[in-house]
Amino acid sequence: MTEALWSAGEAIAATGGTGPGGWNAHGVSIDSRSVLVGDLFVALAGPNFDGHDFVAEALAKGAAAAVVHRQPNDLPADAPLLLVGDSLEALRALARASRSRTAARVCGVTGSSGKTSTKEALRACLSPQGKTFASAGSLNNHWGVPLSLARLPKNADYAVFEMGMSNAGEIAELTELVRPDVAVITTIGLAHIEFFDSQEGIADAKSEIFQGMSPQGTAVLPRDDRFYDRLAARAEAAGLTKLLSFGRHAQSSSRLVDADLYETCSAVKAELRGKPLDFCLAQPGAHWVTNALAVLTAVSALGADPVSAAAELARLQPVSGRGARRKLTLPGGRAALLIDESYNANPDSVKAALAVLARCKPEGAGRRIAVLGDMLELGGQGPAFHAALSEAVTAADIDLVFLCGPLMAHLGRALPPSRVAALSADSKTLAPLVADALLPGDVLLVKGSLGSRMREVIAALDALAPGSDGDSEADAPSDQPTAPRAANGG
Structure with a gap:
């Protein structure tokens, strides 16, 4: 026992x-x-x-x-x-006690995009080097973080916690519990801009993660981000003297030298804290190359071996709902490739997903198809952000788009009518239209904010393909659906 x-x-x-x-x-x-x-x-x-x-x-x-x-x-x-x-205060008390008794090196991850994927990549990279614990799914809020901390094994060597927010002040409360030795900020984007006056406000809210750190802690920051200087200043104001960065910028601690992007992977040439490091990344897309540099920088800051960690990136599996792929075999022998990005969406992540779709080669007469749901919490700028996606759709050479929700209607009006296959008010109505339209060889991307319920489209496709390689219920993210019956629904 x-x-x-x-x-x-x-x-x-x-x-x-x-x-x-x-x-x-x-x-x-x-x-x-x-x-x-x-x-x-x-x-x-x-x-x-x-x-x-x-x-x-x-x-x-x-x-x-x-x-x-x-x-x-x-x-x-x-x-x-x-x-x-x-009871909630008791859960927080358990979290504090767990953090106080652990000898693990603790990493906190936040950012507008890529938090969960970066956290899972850190789990994969650190696990061969020591007993590693990471929060499950996207347990990153006021009950998810203390729950994760309360679950931290006593004998862990490394621990990784994701921290999210919708409003200012929320990460400050979480970092007081986590007290990270290393804090990673992946990027500053437009997610939750509805609740802030500007992106500067988002950057400041993410910077709250530094408030829980000791002066011996290390901040890992996105050097190419236009808010880098603001983040660095916030870290220094919190008393941190160890700042590392990642990106293409010449002054990055972990610098991207070159990357060959392929349909299903990437080959990366980098300099990690002055040492050359070439590695293969089993995830496609330029955004994943950036994530990988953040991961390796954090691994180094935690005192683990980044070279061994880089080898794990060649075996990294996608997080469910965030890029998982599988072949669908539909009635009549129709076979299509599904890229499941149904968990969440913001302008930056949708553009990144469309760029990945652009590198996919449909089979035969197949087409590139994007099924996009509303991006939420963008405030009054929401219609403009949705319409602006037309440039990314065109650049990715998408043949057809299926759109879901009133905000995506703005994208529909910005695209040529021949490219818009359907616009529906909700995902349940849209799902059968997508299923009926699929042809052999199609490559299908499904993406939208969690509230857009784009997983309904995934479920509808699976229902038509009982013999397919995946199952949407089994593959569903294990975070919000397992929220407490006490706090977040049944």
Whole structure:
């Protein structure tokens, strides 16, 4: 039996709660639907569900104990309950205690695009060099980060945590918990611009990650980003003296010398902190080359071997919903290649995905097809940002576009009518139109913000192709759909 993640005594000491001892937990869960035997179930209360209503279910499934801030109904008097003042605060207290006791080198990742992919690449690159833990899926918000920290194994050598935000001040709260030794900012883009006056505000919000770091920490920054100087100044103002950077810029700590971009991979020539390093990257696209440089820079800053890490990049698998590919075999023998980018979207990531599609070669008489859903949280500039995608669509030589949502209607009006196959108000209506239009040899990209529900299109295609190589439910990202029944829906 492995060492317990949390004993009753450790959890009581961390949270200041009260309750019976004698139990040991080997995991932490906030969702009764996915609770495992031996988990500590934390009953969070949210706008849609209250986890206290599911404590009995969690215990019946084998949870070792439950953290509660009120007595649930219909439980025996001797139920293993840890009573606290507030369950979410107790989860944060577990996170703080976990961070304080670990000897792991800790990396925090934030940015407007590429956070989850960079985090997963760090997991893959560090795992052969030591026991590595990374947050699951996109658990990067006010409950996801403390949950991930509370799950950190005691004997981890490396730990990687993703931190996201929609508003200013949110990353400041998260970095106070994570206290990263190394902080990576992938890029400053337009995601969540609806909630900020400018991109400068986004850069400042991402820079909050430095507030949780000690002066011995290292900031890893995008040197080609137009906000680099602003980010560097914020890092220095937070007391950091170790600043590393990545990009094509001549002064980058990790400098891209050249890259050959292919349909399914890239060959990269770089200089990593003054030393030449050539490597293969099993992910296509210029944006992934940049991500890879960020990863290798962070690996070096964490004290691991970047040369060994570079070898892992040749085996790197795409994150589900963020570039995963599979062949679809539809009725009538129609076979098409699906590129699943359905998890999320912003102007920069859509342009990057279209550039990847441009390098794909359809078979026979096949076509390049883009299925695009609304990019959300762009505020009043949303219509203009959508219309501006017409240049990227044209540059990528896309044959047909299927558009979903009122914002994508602006792109439809900016494109020649012959290129727009359909415009629908929602993804459920659009999905069968896409499926019916596919021809043998087509290459199909599906992308949109999470709220656009472009996964409905993926599911519709899978429903038509029961013998295909993938399954949308099995391949779905494991982050937001497993949100707590307490806080983020059922």
